[in-house]
Amino acid sequence: MIRGTVFIASDICKGCELCIAACPQHSLSLSRQINPKGYKYAELINDECTGCINCALVCPDAAITVYRQAKVKKAV
Amino acid sequence: MENTNKKEVRLMKGNEALAEAAIRAGLHAYFGYPITPQSEILEYFEEQAPKRGFTVLQAESEVASINMIYGAAGAGARVMTSSSSPGVSLMQEGISYIATAELPCLIVNITRGGPGLGTIQPSQGDYFQSVKGGGHGDYKLFVLAPSSVQEMADFVFDAFRVSEKYRIPALILADGALGQMMEKLTLPEEGSLPHVTPEWGTTGKTKDRERNIITSLHIQPEKMEAINHHLQAKYKAIEEAEVRYEEYFMEDAEIVFVAFGLSARICQKAVDIVREKGIKAGLIRPITLFPFPKQIISETANRAVGFMVVEMNAGQMVEDVQLAVNGKCPVYFKGRMGGMIPTPEEIAVALEEKFIHHEEKV
Amino acid sequence: MEIPVLENLEVVYKKPETLTDTPFHYCPGCGHGVAHRVLMEVIDELGIQEETIGVAPVGCSVFAYHYMNIDMQQAAHGRASAAATGIKRVLPEKYVFSYQGDGDLAAIGTAETIHTVNRGENILMVFINNAIYGMTGGQMAPTSLCGQVTSTTPYGRDPAKIGFPLKITELIAQLPGAYFVARHAVHTPNAVRKLKKALRSAFEYQKLNKGTCFIEIVSNCPSGWKLSPLESQKWIEENMFPMYPLGDIKVPGKNITAPSTENN
Structure with a gap:
């Protein structure tokens, strides 16, 4: 399985939840805490993320960076 | 091919002389919409553009024209538009934006009689609109009032020069008679007004600078007040350095005409008539309507018997004369x-x- | 739960370079942010930051220049395409786009919209249609749907009184100056991918001086619609798309659907 992860800039997230709905792995949820703007923010809640970037594509605040585990290159 | 690099004498309509002068002043683009009595300006540009290498576009309205001017001036080009009274009224919102964004450009108003759709005959009824702002907010234009076909041409150069130096939109306020009448003139030399693409223009953000933004929007009132202070300081500097006026028989004048544009030309003749009767009359002709030559009028008021302001309107510049006479x-x-x-x-x-006669009655 | 730290990570998605670090002022869930970001992604990928000038007129997106790290002009309400025309005519080698809302493009600026496209100005017009006036507080837009409740149609838009929603995109597609006309959305990952492809094509066509490219983005206004962001996405699908179906409306080399001739 492809493994990935996300970094969500919690200080600029407005908690709109669009990324949560867009995540096919159900890996995102709203935080219990609130950020300095007063919003709950999206956060990663499990290790099922595949780095598909769907969350980042629909994020209206450009708050998400997506990472994917590089394939291990076979020795030639 | 026509040699435009030397001064040449021609017989031209005021509108055409102005357009030819603009080409010689290095105009990059003209955007306009037809309206009598100034349509020859657009027509002249359309005819000349392919031969002389500048851009001309007939817009769908004066509203579009003035916003094309905003865009092109914001991109650092030397641009102008022209219209007549109702069309200039339509441009007022755009002119307010241009003044606030501090974009140099030339606007020409070949005024016709109003109010309303009015008449196509000449008028000076747009004085208030030209010098008091016209659109919303506190702003000024650099306003020149020619009174001959020669000046229709010459003032284009002055308008661009001041406009670009201070980043203020310039307005040439003429009238239908000046636009339509033919006179002999010496055309200004081409290439005598160099243009430097301004560093603030939206020409594409290169790596070595921050992005350029053309805007008149400053939502924080503190910032907007600072912008206003900046604009007012600029207008004051223009008032100190760019006043132009002309005097006629003023050495010993006791009674003083004040008139601009076509009215000033007519007043010259009126001075001649009353001088023959032994009346010591003279004329002060404001050439710049903003900045208004209030100092010379104020100084003259110290010694004059009185003033008579002559305008082709219900009395507009007379208010500025009264303020100066105080x-x-x-x-x-x-x-x-x-x-x-x-x-x-x-x-x-x-x-x-x-x-x-009034004195006789007394 | 503790999420294990992965090794060997590669960045597969990050905010485009041409987007500034200034956080958007838009309401939570607003489609403007996605549209801005995708537009800047395309400019990044084409490497045309230095050659692109944007125009954003009055509306929520009037502050687009806070976010787009390119030379930009703010335009008067409705006049973005006229300002863009002015820029393009004096800088014909540059890429120029306007970014306009429905009130701007399809109400107050209708004349400028139609004539800019009719002249075939070589610019990209991005049209954000969220069927409401966001910035002024949720008033009816020319594209508001029949029955839609807004602050100026408190009993719902009544076409007998105020007319039907204006499908300006179909209208301008009829004009010869329009080269590429499409309607997209930003509500799902796939919609965003398609939009990005269309925006990229539009800039490529501009390079070839083909005429006006016009891309409508059916978007949302959770605050104006008085819905949560998620509810607003659902509302788009159920209400907006039947009136404003997604897809290409005019593509190079293909005939568009002819207008109905039933009454002729």
């Missing part, structure tokens, strides 16, 4: 409206009625 002597007004042009004789009669 009660030191009487200021009378003689005007014609609705496209009517006063004759030198009727102006002479008006002067005599106010100053000579």
Whole structure:
């Protein structure tokens, strides 16, 4: 399985939840805490993320960076 | 091919002389919409553009024209538009934006009689609109009032020069008669007004600079007030450095005409008429309507018997003359409206009625 | 729960370079942010930051220049395409786009919209249609749907009184100056991918001086619609798309659907 992860800039997230709905792995949820703007923010809640970037594509605040585990290159 | 690099004498309509001068001044683009009595300007540009290498576009309205000017001036080009009174009214919102964003450009108003759709005959009814702002908010234009076909051409250069130096939109306020009449003129030399693409223009953000933003929007009132202070300081600098006026028989004048544009030309003749009768009359002709030559009028008021302001409107510049005179002597007004042009004789009669017969009655 | 730290990570998605670090002022869930970001992604990928000038007029997106790290002009309400025309005519080698809302493009600026496209100005017009006036507080837009409740149609838009929603995109597609006309959305990952492809094509066509490219983005206004962001996405699908179906409306080399001739 492809493994990935996300970094969500919690200080600029407005908690709109669009990324949560867009995540096919159900890996995102709203935080219990609130950020300095007063919003709950999206956060990663499990290790099922595949780095598909769907969350980042629909994020209206450009708050998400997506990472994917590089394939291990076979020795030639 | 036509050699435009030397001064040449031609017989031209005012509108065409102005357009030819603009090409010689290095115009990059013209955007405009037809309206009588200034359509020759657009027509002349359309005819010349392919041969002389500049951009001309007939827009869908004056509203579009002035916003094309905003865009092109914001991109650092030397641009102009022209219209007549109703069309210039339509441009006012855009002019307010241009003034606030501090974009240099030239706007030409070949004024016609109003209000409303009015008439196509000449008028000076747009004085207030030209010098008091016209659109919303506190702003000024650099306003030049030519009174001959020669000046229709010459003032284009002055307008661009001041406009670009101070980043203020310039307005040439002429009228239908000046636009339509033919006179001999010496055309200004091409290439005498170099243009430097301004560093603030939206020409594409290169790596070595921050992005350029053209805007008139400053939502924080503190910032907007600072912008206003900046604009007012600029207008004050222009008032100190760019006032232009002309005097006629003012050395010993006791009674002083004040008139601009076509009215000033008619007043010259009126001065001649009353001088023959031994009346010591003279004329101060404001050439810049903003900045207004208030100092010379104020100084003259210290020694004059009185003033007579002559305009082709219901009395607009007379208010600025009254402010400059500040009660030191009487200021009378003689005007014609609705496209009517006063004759030198009727102006002479008006002067005599106010100053000579009036004194006899007393 | 503790999420294990992965090794050997590669960045597969990050905010485009041409987007500034200034956080958007838009309401939570607003489609403007996605549209801005995708537009800047395309400019990044084409490497045309230095050659692109944007125009954003009055509306929520009037502050687009806070976010787009390119030379930009703010335009008067409705006049973005006229300002863009002015820029393009004096800088014909540059890429120029306007970014306009429905009130701007399809109400107050209708004349400028139609004539800019009719002249075939070589610019990209991005049209954000969220069927409401966001910035002024949720008033009816020309594209508001029949029955839609807004602050100026408190009993719902009544076409007998105020007319039907204006499908300006179909209208301008009829004009010869329009080269590429499409309607997209930003509500799902796939919609965003398609939009990005269309925006990229539009800039490529501009390079070839093909005429006006016009891309409508059916978007949302959770605050104006008085819905949560998620509810607003659902509302788009159920209400907006039947009136404003997604897809290409005019593509190079293909005929568009002819207008109905039933009454002829």
